[in-house]
Amino acid sequence: IHANSTQARDIAHALHPYTNLKLHERIGPTVISSGRGIYVRDDEGRDYIEAVAGLWSASLGFGGEESMVEAITAQLRKLPFYHLFAHKAHEPGTDLAEKLIKMLPLPNGRVFFNNSGSEANDTAIKLAWYYNNALGRPRKKKIIAQMKAYHGVTIAAASLTGLTRNHLDFDLPMASVRHCDCPHHYRFAKEGESEEAFATRLAEQLENLILREGADTIAAFIAEPVLGAGGLIVPPKTYFDKIQPILKRHDILFIADEVICGFGRTGNMFGFETFNIQPDMVTMAKALSASYLPISATAISEPIYEVLRDNSARIGSFAHGYTYSGHPVCAAAALEALRIYETRNIVGHVQKVAKPFLAKARALLDLPFVGEVRGIGLLAGVELVRDKKSKASFEPARGVGMMFQTEAQKHGLIVRALGDTIALSPPLIITGEEIDDMYLRLGRTFDAFIPQLNA
Ligand code: PLP
Numbered sequence: 001i002h003a004n005s006t007q008a009r010d011i012a013h014a015l016h017p018y019t020n021l022k023l024h025e026r027i028g029p030t031v032i033s034s035g036r037g038i039y040v041r042d043d044e045g046r047d048y049i050e051a052v053a054g055l056w057s058a059s060l061g062f063g064g065e066e067s068m069v070e071a072i073t074a075q076l077r078k079l080p081f082y083h084l085f086a087h088k089a090h091e092p093g094t095d096l097a098e099k100l101i102k103m104l105p106l107p108n109g110r111v112f113f114n115n116s117g118s119e120a121n122d123t124a125i126k127l128a129w130y131y132n133n134a135l136g137r138p139r140k141k142k143i144i145a146q147m148k149a150y151h152g153v154t155i156a157a158a159s160l161t162g163l164t165r166n167h168l169d170f171d172l173p174m175a176s177v178r179h180c181d182c183p184h185h186y187r188f189a190k191e192g193e194s195e196e197a198f199a200t201r202l203a204e205q206l207e208n209l210i211l212r213e214g215a216d217t218i219a220a221f222i223a224e225p226v227l228g229a230g231g232l233i234v235p236p237k238t239y240f241d242k243i244q245p246i247l248k249r250h251d252i253l254f255i256a257d258e259v260i261c262g263f264g265r266t267g268n269m270f271g272f273e274t275f276n277i278q279p280d281m282v283t284m285a286k287a288l289s290a291s292y293l294p295i296s297a298t299a300i301s302e303p304i305y306e307v308l309r310d311n312s313a314r315i316g317s318f319a320h321g322y323t324y325s326g327h328p329v330c331a332a333a334a335l336e337a338l339r340i341y342e343t344r345n346i347v348g349h350v351q352k353v354a355k356p357f358l359a360k361a362r363a364l365l366d367l368p369f370v371g372e373v374r375g376i377g378l379l380a381g382v383e384l385v386r387d388k389k390s391k392a393s394f395e396p397a398r399g400v401g402m403m404f405q406t407e408a409q410k411h412g413l414i415v416r417a418l419g420d421t422i423a424l425s426p427p428l429i430i431t432g433e434e435i436d437d438m439y440l441r442l443g444r445t446f447d448a449f450i451p452q453l454n455a
Pocket of ligand 1: 055119121152
């Protein structure tokens with residue numbers, strides 16, 4: 001690492017998210033300096049296929065979408081900032097709210113804007129609390145989330161996240177959060193238990209949890225249709241069919257976290273369509289703006305909205321909002337991204353390329369150390385295990401997933417290690433040939449990697 005290089009200056013000054021700082025000081029960052037389509041280039045001129053779309057987010061890739069740049073610059077010239085507090089509005093914010101309500105199964109619902117997925121989920125929690133206060137049910141406040149779910153990192157969202165490392169060093173989760181079982185059949189089913197029976201058991205366990213806590217203390221249940229950062233876990237087909245009636249019976253709101261699944265990723269516009277979920281609230285971020293600019297949204301159903309409206313005189317205005325809620329330039333970017341998804345039929349494209357994408361992912365099961373391959377749409381997870389037969393994992397300290405991620409980069413491929421699961425989630429615009437190229441690079445990575453595991 002040369003003195004005064006970007007790497008050296010970065011090590012000296014920047015504190016990175018989710019980064020092992022000791023390792024960072026030793027190896028330094030890969031400095032990404034430009035991009036085009038599914039490729040990014042580092043500052044030494046090496047090209048990589050970005051097989052995770054950054055953080056499952058750059059749905060239209062890393063450059064080359066001129067109309068995105070035009071929409072953003074046009075809005076910058078017209079009105080670079082205004083807010084939405086206390087009876088103010090601006091056109092991009094209004095247009096985007098209207099557009100999202102048309103896309104969502106929340107007729108006459110409303111949309112609240114935030115800057116990130118974490119904030120969108122925080123807003124959903126506050127809305128659920130405010131709603132139950134308005135209904136005179138101050139005890140009905142707990143939120144149930146799944147083990148291994150990822151809902152973000154703010155204090156409330158990190159509490160929902162069902163991953164130990166997001167809790168341990170921060171005295172989380174907060175007191176009003178409960179976690180239910182993770183719907184991962186490969187890991188948590190009993191010997192010989194079918195997916196269907198596993199889903200039934202999880203639904204029963206969820207109901208037991210609700211009864212134990214008292215349904216009158218539980219406001220909402222939140223789930224990602226496909227669990228992303230917790231290990232790319234696709235729930236059994238009937239899982240949501242089985243848990244939704246239970247939630248309804250106990251008057252518990254369903255919050256669908258569409259931060260990854262939203263806008264085409266699973267082969268439908270939203271993940272809740274793929275799993276036949278009828279949400280009361282929907283949180284969205286990432287692909288909402290194709291990640292050109294930060295913006296997120298929390299949408300609520302009409303019945304929730306009506307309770308908030310009819311009680312706002314009594315309990316006061318909804319005292320929540322960010323300076324940049326619905327930032328006009330970010331809203332303009334989102335509107336253009338949504339226009340592109342529609343005019344280019346991005347959902348149809350995902351359905352088409354998902355077939356070879358998933359078939360090639362599943363073929364990896366023949367390799368040694370590949371325990372499970374799971375996926376849907378343009379999402380795939382390849383779980384590496386020490387012993388395929390017993391499903392025994394590698395020692396966590398060995399950092400096998402991270403080793404794979406590092407090896408992949410040597411072969412011009414950026415993947416994401418979620419523990420020992422390798423995640424693939426390429427930009428939605430990926431072509432059939434690019435999928436071939438991606439798996440070619442992945443194959444070379446395995447060729448070099450398997451001997452390291454045998455050593
Ligand atoms: N929800 C899901 C499903 C996510 O995957 C993420 C981020 O990866 C978040 C919420 C948090 O979003 P952000 O990082 O924008 O706060």
